[in-house]
Amino acid sequence: MSEDRRHEIQELLEKAGGLVPGAARQVAQQTGIPEADVYGVGSFYHLLARPDAKIRVCTGLSCRMAGADDVLRAAELNDLPVEGCTCLAGCDVAPAVLRDRRVLPSVTVEDVHEAKGEWENLRSAANADDEVWFGAVGPERDDPDTLVLNLMGDPDWSGTAFRRAVEIGADAVVEAIETAGLQGRGGAGFPAHIKWNGTRNQAETTRYVVLNADEGEPGTFKDREVMLRRPDRVLEGLAIAAHAIGATEVYLYLRGEFEVPWTVIEDGIERFAAAGVFGDIKFHLHAGHGAYICGEETALLEALEGKRGMPRLKPPFPVEKGLWGKPTLIHNVETIACVPAIVDRGGDWFKALGRDEAGTKLYCISGDVGRPGTYELPLGVTLDELVEAAGGYVGELKAFSPGGASSGFLPASMREVPLAFRSLGGVGSMLGSAGVVVLNSDADLRDAVMTQLRFFEAESCGQCAPCRIGTRYLAHALSKNIANDTTSGAALQHVADAAWQMNEGSICGLGQAAPLPLTLALEHFPEEFEA
């Protein structure tokens, strides 16, 4: 824990009503942090920087495909304090709309009219009681033998896996993780045991575990569903990780729009605390405030420390210098939620559940399919298998995005490529967060690409030029119709050079991956970019 009160800046600004005039000065007085710093921090986070917008309509790809543009227009016509926003991790319940900090599922134009111009009154008919809601999941069965996350299973508050972890000891736990071949599910697919060993082998003994629940990659909502349905697994996984690396403080960073999962996780923490299962391990809940980039692990650490969420240079990596400079193990929600089952049933069991790579995987699927939702399937299924589980294609498959906006678009002809880290990497895309979006032959691919480019442009942290300028440059180039430009050869070359530069020159994965939607589409769908 740091001695100064910088880490409270965002929370205090939220309490002060956001970055309204005078708020930064007030928080500066409360915390002793210079007022310009406080202002700089507040201005970084959309939910703080624009406190007047009380309703935010998702303008992500899946939501736009489901009519978000109409919902946004209706809200504007109804004089609601509304603006568009980037993906709300509700692509399976599109269009998703944010009311203050609560995501409302499947909001319709009628819902907007029903609010009668009062933003507080906005409800989704699909969630009339305005309580905790769930997305669709599959397979629709409670099956702990073949499902690692087993989303339909009842939460288990007994702490059996944690006790077992303590019993067999840290070495055996990490060995099980290694045998399991557990790869990070936040996007990079990095082997988990290397990070566990990296953290616990540091000479510094103050260490932290951090949960990355900032889920913001467009097309992705699995972490939300895990927290809603299996908060027990998330918390128990964190406790096991803390025990294994010798940490007692666990920080959970939930994106600010996750008001609903927050309540579920908070309840879970109380439940476990009341039962006293996890000894001296303490959980600290932190809310994000509207910034996709804070899903990048080092930006997340900056945010936790009360700074602008600008990614750090790596090396050093968080395992060595993480939160407040201390060794830190950061994991995605799904990764950490795999841990209790691995400890319970062994690494070999987990590994055997996968196809191309180890384990099962939560695939998020949205767009033109029958039953959008979160599906736990062997890692390495094909698109067709996934879509079959998700109610089949609606219309004829034209293109798909295999792993969030950062993975770009692939043509129908690549439907056989296993949806796994290695195989998708091999075709110039990535599994990323496994946020699969299906586009049928009605889709306007240019528009889809533009949606992704605008997303990156809006969500760049602005720190480094290749990304800050490059994301905007590509969106400009596309809006001028690249291929039809009279100087088309040169314009295309500039795009290729800018994309190359973004990939080589950017500090973090956002800028490095941001050109993919355009470059992959130009490669696979050149005809879409002719006049």
Place this chain on the structure above:
Amino acid sequence: MSDKSTIKLNGREYDFAPGETVLDVAARHDIYIPTLCHDPRLDAVGACRTCLVEIDGWRRLAPACATQLEPGMEIASENERIDRHRQTLLSLYMTDHPTDPAAAEPGAPNELHAMASHYEAPMDWGYMESLRDARPDDRNPYVLFEPDLCILCARCTRYCDEIEGVNAITLAGRASETTISTVDKLSLMDTSCELCGGCIDVCPTGAMGKKMPLVRGDKPERELDKVRTTCNFCGVGCQLDLNVDRDARDGQGRIVKVTSPPVGTTTNDGNLCVKGRFAYDFVHHEDRITTPLIRGEDGELHPASWDEALQAAASGLLAVKDKHGKDSLGFVSSSRCTMEENFLVQKMSRAVFGTNNVHQCAAT
């Protein structure tokens, strides 16, 4: 032992000390690596990306300014990949920056322009209007922020934080709207700003610049003569460069502005305060006294030589001592005096006039 602390840069072996960066060693051996966000006084942030180099075994290019050396590293600061990197990066920068040299160089030399032409970066990628906010109503008399020119290197904000310890300005907003701001976009006058002008000095593009009319004339800085001098506002004795437009005032010359000597060359290390940096207007003021004056029998002041003036002062002081005794005299020296001058004042007071009545106005 010795092979433990060497690296290879562009094929040649160099020694390094623990904690040194790629840039440190390159600079020591006059190997040029371009930088925009780097300032040796500040913590490295590696944000401008101009200094990226290739390190054997690293998948990604690494910022020379922030990458600490490890024994045995093999580094390239020149090759095809790095050439392409520099060119495409600079071309991209220029899509978001005025290309017209007059607009891009309002006074201070524009390091981005110089670098883009040095590396012959293509300038035909098109141009996008800047989305960065200014603070047009800031009524402070000295510092002008022109957002079109800003490349978000954050030298100004880090200077203000790390060197001045003032934290008056900050990066604000995000994405392409990221800009430099104060709390609530207030005037610098309403913040902790001390108007030291350091932010102007460190800015590589002139985005942080001096307000008119202090900058007289339209000449770019490189056409001015720099005259190194010692600031005489206080005893610290900072070195500063008077920038003189030699053609002004019908060839008599005029001080147009003050700039900092390069970092690392003077004891003040390029740092100045508001007086040293901005208070030079008096030099050419018509009321300024430029010769000693002695009050004559007629009650008026008359120009005199230094010898005459010193003679008059000495005889006056001695006359007072003779008539009223030595302790009827007292000496107060100015805070603008240096330590050596203060020493001489007390020496004169005690040894010449025989009194301990001596004080310095800054000594409480």
